[in-house]
Amino acid sequence: MSEVFIVVGLRAKVGKEEELRRDLKIVADVSRQEDGSISYELFVDRSDPALFVFVEHWASQEQRDKHHNEGPHIQHFHEKGAKNVDRTEFAFFLDRVD
Template sequence: MDQLIIVARIEAFPEHAEFVKQELLKLVEPSRQDPGSVQYQLHQDNSNPALFFFYEVWENEVLFQEHMQTTHLNNYIAVTEGKIKDFSMNELAVIS
């Protein structure tokens, strides 16, 4: 099975940007320890401090789906409810 690449885009409401940033940072280390995590990086947009991106590489889809059910991810979802303006996630394949 091929690796799965994920790019997640998270835009916080401006007044909640710092709170969301701190909560996203809390996800990094536990997620890096999740089975199947190859790479897990958080990025912040240079011109919009409320815009964040995760670049993730997972061994496979099954292990990524297990990550999506973890306590740390569910806690993040709960505490940031109402603070996220927009969210999107893309699954990518390496073509070159």
């Protein structure tokens, strides 16, 4: 199994920045506790409060996939919180260069 690094940028809908911030913070807090999560951080752009960035580090692709496909907090976000996302700005799935 090899580690997985992910960087994802989500743009909030206009006027929904605080709601999205709250929902994404819950996702990050719960995700940090999941098996295989090495780190799971949420950031907001200093000059653009509507742009949220996740930086994820997983022990394996399988554990990341389980998180993304089976995590009840992720499913809840897709059902309830995703309505505040305007679009995904970027999504990078990265391998470390050794």
